[in-house]
Amino acid sequence: MLKGVTREIGLAVQARTGATPALLVWIAVIALATLTAFAFLCVAGYDWFAVQFGGVFAALLMTGIFALIAVIAAMICVLVRRRARERAILERAARAHASSWLLDPKIFAIAMQLGRTIGWQRVIPVALLGFMAAQWAREYRAQARDGTE
16 A cells, blocks of 8 residues: 555656656766766866966966856845745735635535535534634644744
């Protein structure tokens, strides 16, 4: 049974991402080849600068290039983080002000049909109990997100 559940989870991940063991192996090969090419590019850049300006200045130029790349990457990281936080705040605000699924006309029509079929005396206590459980779960999730359990 556990093997079936594990297989189902694996298939769900594979369906969403398209990831397979072969794909992961090829991604590792690509990463290794790219890293090797980058190392050779750095060595070639240093050698070219050494021929043009001398060994010490070549090292300083390569250091300056990598420091500039690091500063640009850090600025991009700050901007991406800020945008992600803003998007998350806006999404949380939109979810907080979104209408409840209980007000959906389809749900209301199903509830009306259920009430007519089973009888209102049996449906109302079950519905109230379900509503209370949903509210409790919503508050529990909100407290868990805020970290104040």
